[in-house]
Amino acid sequence: MTIKVGDKLPEATFGVMKDGKPGGMTVAELTAGKKVALIAVPGAFTPTCSARHLPGYTEKAAEFRLKGIDTIACVSVNDVFVMNAWGKDQKVGDDVVMLADGNGAFAKAIGLEMDGSKFGMGSRSQRYSMIVEDGVVKQLNVEKPGEFDVSSADYMMGKL
Secondary structure, rough: OOOOOOOOOOOOOEEEOOOOOOEEHHHHHOOOOOOOEEEEOOOOOOOHHHHHHHHHHHHHHHHHHHOOOOEEEEOOOOOOOHHHHHHHOOOOOOOOOEEEOOHHHHHHOOOOOOOOOOOOOOEEEOOEEEEEOOOOOEEEEEEEOOOOOOOOHHHHHHOO
């Protein structure tokens, strides 16, 4: 069953880099008392994700903060080392928290996993954006396969 507006995010632990070492961040740690813009991409270093999706949020980070967003986070079914390297490559700095859902457990738990086997990618996350307030989904924008529109920074900014 796919998560929907009004649902609480399931508890999960993401991989993150802390002081140069792999560590964890729970959904509760990410969202407790905060308004979070959470985006998901099918894969780090993939064309649309690297050229358009993540850069839009990095470029508009200050505007998101002015609209009341405390944290922008990007999750992908990649390991923590890949997400860290991608964040450095994309120069996200402190503007975007890079979250590794290495085994796809979070994507599966919220019902937004996809089968990327025909592209040699295995099980991945669908592309989406959501606003989460204190762990509760307030807005959810799931892309149709192969599209990039409703998960973009511009689209989300227009909905805030």
